[in-house]
Amino acid sequence: MNAMAEPEAEFAVLPGFVAVLRRDLLLAWRTRAEIAQPVIFFIMVASLFPLGIGADMKLLARVGAGVVWACGVLATLLSLPRIFAQDHADGTLEQMALSAYPLSAIAGGKLAAHWLTTGLPLSLTAPVIGLQFGMDAPTQGVLVLSLLIGSPILSMIGAIAAALTLGARGQSLLIALLVLPLYVPVVIFGAGAVESFGAGIDHGAHLALLGAGTLAGLVATPFVVAAAIRIALD
Amino acid sequence: MLSAAGLTCQRGDAVLFRDLGLELAAGEALLVRGPNGSGKTSLLRILAGIAAPAAGEVRWRASPDRAARQLETAYQGHTAPLKDELTVVENLDFALALDGAPKSRADILDAVQEVGLASRRNLPARHLSQGQRRRVGLARLVLARRRLWLLDEPATALDAAGLTLFCDVLDRHLAQGGLAVLSTHQPLPLAHPARELNL
Numbered sequence: 001m002n003a004m005a006e007p008e009a010e011f012a013v014l015p016g017f018v019a020v021l022r023r024d025l026l027l028a029w030r031t032r033a034e035i036a037q038p039v040i041f042f043i044m045v046a047s048l049f050p051l052g053i054g055a056d057m058k059l060l061a062r063v064g065a066g067v068v069w070a071c072g073v074l075a076t077l078l079s080l081p082r083i084f085a086q087d088h089a090d091g092t093l094e095q096m097a098l099s100a101y102p103l104s105a106i107a108g109g110k111l112a113a114h115w116l117t118t119g120l121p122l123s124l125t126a127p128v129i130g131l132q133f134g135m136d137a138p139t140q141g142v143l144v145l146s147l148l149i150g151s152p153i154l155s156m157i158g159a160i161a162a163a164l165t166l167g168a169r170g171q172s173l174l175i176a177l178l179v180l181p182l183y184v185p186v187v188i189f190g191a192g193a194v195e196s197f198g199a200g201i202d203h204g205a206h207l208a209l210l211g212a213g214t215l216a217g218l219v220a221t222p223f224v225v226a227a228a229i230r231i232a233l234d
Numbered sequence: 235m236l237s238a239a240g241l242t243c244q245r246g247d248a249v250l251f252r253d254l255g256l257e258l259a260a261g262e263a264l265l266v267r268g269p270n271g272s273g274k275t276s277l278l279r280i281l282a283g284i285a286a287p288a289a290g291e292v293r294w295r296a297s298p299d300r301a302a303r304q305l306e307t308a309y310q311g312h313t314a315p316l317k318d319e320l321t322v323v324e325n326l327d328f329a330l331a332l333d334g335a336p337k338s339r340a341d342i343l344d345a346v347q348e349v350g351l352a353s354r355r356n357l358p359a360r361h362l363s364q365g366q367r368r369r370v371g372l373a374r375l376v377l378a379r380r381r382l383w384l385l386d387e388p389a390t391a392l393d394a395a396g397l398t399l400f401c402d403v404l405d406r407h408l409a410q411g412g413l414a415v416l417s418t419h420q421p422l423p424l425a426h427p428a429r430e431l432n433l
Binding site for chain 2: 012015016018019022023026027054084090091092094095096097098099100101106136153233
């Protein structure tokens with residue numbers, strides 16, 4: 001038997017982030033049928049619109065970006081309760097709070113895993129829907145780009161709401177009510193980028209605003225989520 | 235090394251305990267006893283620093299610094315924090331990474347063998363019985379080598395052999411100068427004399 005472990009002198013951040021990211025991705029792979037549900041939901045709901053509106057290609061092309069963004073938001077909502085609920089129920093969240101690494105690093109790992117398993121696949125499957133709305137290839141490119149830049153904000157705001165509502169009754173509806181108003185600007189600028197591109201106006205400003213939101217969120221969100229988890233555990 | 239003074243725990247309107255003090259030196263174990271709902275779990279969570287007491291203070295090495303205490307604390311609640319989709323070895327691998335004490339696969343397999351789960355090492359945790367889940371927790375305690383063990387009902391669901399194994403591991407921990415606070419309803423056949431606290 002080796003000697004009793006001495007406490008580590010320094011706080012490293014990266015190993016905690018990597019350990020949680022790796023585990024969450026492994027868990028996602030093991031439960032991939034469940035993980036795929038929001039993406040399938042996204043495609044199915046967005047596909048209802050062309051069927052309902054009919055073959056008016058002009059109209060479809062105009063509403064396409066807005067529909068994709070709105071359906072992306074709804075699909076993200078479905079995935080939010082899952083971020084922390086299981087870890088909370090089986091006590092893993094307590095172990096994370098007691099970890100040798102800062103809870104914010106662990107929260108960051110969970111955020112990254114959530115985006116990689118939700119925001120990223122949603123962004124990459126958007127062209128499937130874009131096709132049904134008669135979008136041409138360059139417009140599709142802007143749509144995917146706007147989703148790639150903007151969807152991390154959806155994950156981050158959603159994770160804060162999910163952590164704050166841990167243990168609350170009717171958690172999933174509560175998250176939706178908390179989060180939807182905050183998603184409004186993201187949808188406006190995301191769909192706005194595609195629309196300006198179609199109208200021949202500069203769409204860079206919209207994308208830059210989304211990017212600024214993502215960067216600001218990356219700095220603050222891990223700490224906010226960590227604080228929310230501590231409140232939920234107390 | 236571990237001391238607490240004036241601890242008060244409140245849950246809603248009910249005060250579970252008031253002005254509780256304790257003192258624990260290296261190599262000592264404290265058994266927390268009391269009827270259901272008397273605050274055993276709450277006390278352990280306060281000592282671990284997960285929950286904050288309504289009043290009072292916990293000190294470790296004479297310092298109230300929660301983060302420093304947590305670096306040397308292993309806390310196990312009444313549910314085993316295992317992921318159903320991961321195998322025994324994968325669960326341990328992640329738990330130890332979280333503890334900041336990553337271990338090689340060989341070390342993990344040794345510990346899994348020691349707690350009698352060698353044949354289940356690649357089984358997803360959802361197929362484990364409650365007692366087997368406890369044994370995985372025991373393997374984690376052995377591997378992480380934390381100084382202070384805070385264990386909530388560690389003996390529940392363990393069979394006779396498991397209980398003996400648990401007591402052996404705990405005795406070894408105490409002999410090496412470790413500390414342990416555990417809540418339990420049943421008598422533990424420990425070689426080390428343990429102090430008792432009745433809530």
